[in-house]
Amino acid sequence: MVAMAQSKANGQGGGLVPAAGGAVAIPTLLGRSAQRIPVGGRIRAGIKVLTRRAAESGQAREIYDAGVAQGKGFDAIERELAAALPDFKNPLTPKNVPYFTVRGEDFPNPELARQIMDLYAEDRGDGVQRLYRFPVVFPADAWQNVMPHELVTWTSSERRFWSEYSEDGQTRYCKTYEQPPAPGAGRRVVRIFGGRKVTLRAENNGLCDPESCAEYQGKKCNLSGRFIFFVPGIKSISAFELPTNSFYAMQAAIEKFQTIGFMRGGRISGFLDGQRTPFYISKRLVEVSRIDEEGRPTRVAQWLIELEAPVDPTALLRHDEDLDALELRAADAANVLQGHGGGTSTVQVVSEDGVIEVASPSPVVEQAGERGQRSSGASTASRPAAPAPARAEPARSAQPKRGEAPLAGRPAAADAGVEAKEVAWLFDAAAALGVDAESYERYATKRWGQGWKKAAGGRKRALEDLTPFQDDGAGFVEKVKGELEVWA
Known part of the structure; x- marks a missing residue:
């Protein structure tokens, strides 16, 4: 398990920073930048x-x-x-x-x-x-990371102006590079560490307003985006990109990303289901509207990029049958067998028809009942004796991992302390992204079940769920809202 902290360094955007062993990541000389996916x-x-x-x-x-x-x-x-x-x-x-x-x-x-x-x-x-x-597989769950886009003006050698939203996602600014400091008499231009600094454009108070922008009206500034993905069967650690300038293609892709994300608990990365179904990218001939030079609307036929998701949507909505839910149920069962539960425990049995919940007494209660029957003289000759559960001795050289259920001879208090710290880290990280504790509790329980805080796998997946949104608090808030309200 790793801790998560929020920080800002060298003027760059802050984000959740994982650190080994629960320690807060220390800022480095190069600082921290937004998460980027290498393209090959x-x-x-x-x-x-x-x-x-x-x-x-x-x-x-x-x-x-x-x-x-x-x-x-x-x-x-x-x-x-x-x-x-x-x-x-x-x-x-x-x-x-x-x-x-x-x-x-x-x-x-x-x-x-x-x-x-x-x-x-x-x-x-x-x-x-x-x-x-x-076919394609996307490497992140935030669609902004797998389909970055901006309004941008290019010169023959570099990007001159580009759009960028504020941290709250409400205001769009126009950014450019600062001019290097003027040198003194007989001196060279001042060396800039870490590359040229980014600043707001002087015109229009630094706001990006296409209707009043000379570059946009002169068709020098245009919408530019790209899809970033892996291609199944192609062995490359770097992803591939597909550039596009089509507003219609990107808007349609966003709608599909959001739909799939809602049905999969916020996930668009990886294969879509257990049959390793990927997304597909193709083209479709459609008529799109445009404004001609005289301001009149016209319609023209264009081949637009089409994002396909050939999967049964009802299968995506059955969260309880995936491996994450199985792992959480296994952790709950381990706690019950070791006597760490309450008077009763809920054992979930998966069948073809869904998930059936059966309440069963804990071993402590069961053993007490058996002792009561024997002391009252109840006859047991008519029923076979239940075999005593075999207890496997742990290997002497094996070291328990953090977040595991307590083993025989291991203090339960130590595991409870680790569990409490890791859960506290997760709630703090969610709060840093803009989700209050009560909402995050309901969201996590809906996604991973009642025992997600007790199971190491549940806490691990909660961390993996937060990490892609380290620089996108608004996206995480929208994801939680969609899980709790849209698919309630």
Whole structure:
């Protein structure tokens, strides 16, 4: 079990910081930053083709066709065109197609691109293997972490302006980089430790307001997002990303993330069910509305990224049949068998029809009843004697782990102290994220059962449930609210 603490360092956002053995993590020179998922390759949502003017040049067509045949990325092809034909500005233009592009140049290890195509590319009648649909598994439960997005303005070399929300999620700011301090006479520019500092943009009091933003109105600032995921069958410690600028695709994905999260107790990471069902990413041709240059609404057909979840939704709502619930019931049973429960204990028996709760007396009460029967002269000849439970002697070299149920000869008070500390850490962490103790108690009991605080596995999963939201208090509050109210 690990402790969790909330802190801020070096001006960076605070968050819940796990530390081994219950100690609070000590800030380092580099401080703490928001949780980021390393990316090791990029799948693109479309292709780029020559503009009408560039296509009239035979040399441009030759460079483009050769680059595509060699599997080069479109950025590399565009650089070659710019070097060979400097008169052509922006010789390539995006084209919306029903498939995805996977090129070796977009991966640090080009072999990964080949593996993705070998596993999931298909020929739909034109003789060309293309990637139309592929499975994905998301590595985090907060959809903001697996689909980061922002309004952003790029220059030829860097990100110039970008949007960022306040900690309460209510105000959107426009951020930029500070100018390096001016050097003195005869001195070089001041060296900046840790990279350039981020500050609010001077215009508009630092607020992000697209309607009054010159960059947005001039189409220099646009919505930019990306999906971050793992692909089953591809062995890579780094995730992959799929960039998109489509508001409609991202909005539809958010709705599906939230729906699946509500049904799975806030989880969207991992496989969706015990049959290892993943999400799928594909494309769908839909008509979307847009405003033309004269301000009139029009509708155009586009291939949009589609997030699929091919799973029986009723199976996702049966929380009591997963392994977490089984582990908690096992811990409760262990406490009862060792006499640490009360007069009665609830033993849960899982059947195909659901969970059946049966109240059974504790061993202490049962033994007292048997002694009373023997002292009153009750005859036991007509019923077989119950075999005495075998007691396994613990290995001398084995050391009990933190949070385990007390073993024979181990003081129960020590385990109770560890349990109380770990539960207190969890409630403090929830409070730091904005959830009061009473709400968190009801939420945790609903997710992991009545015995979640007593079982080491229950406390461990409670910590794992909190950790992805260390920089997203509003997201955790929404998750708890959805569990308690939407699916009440």
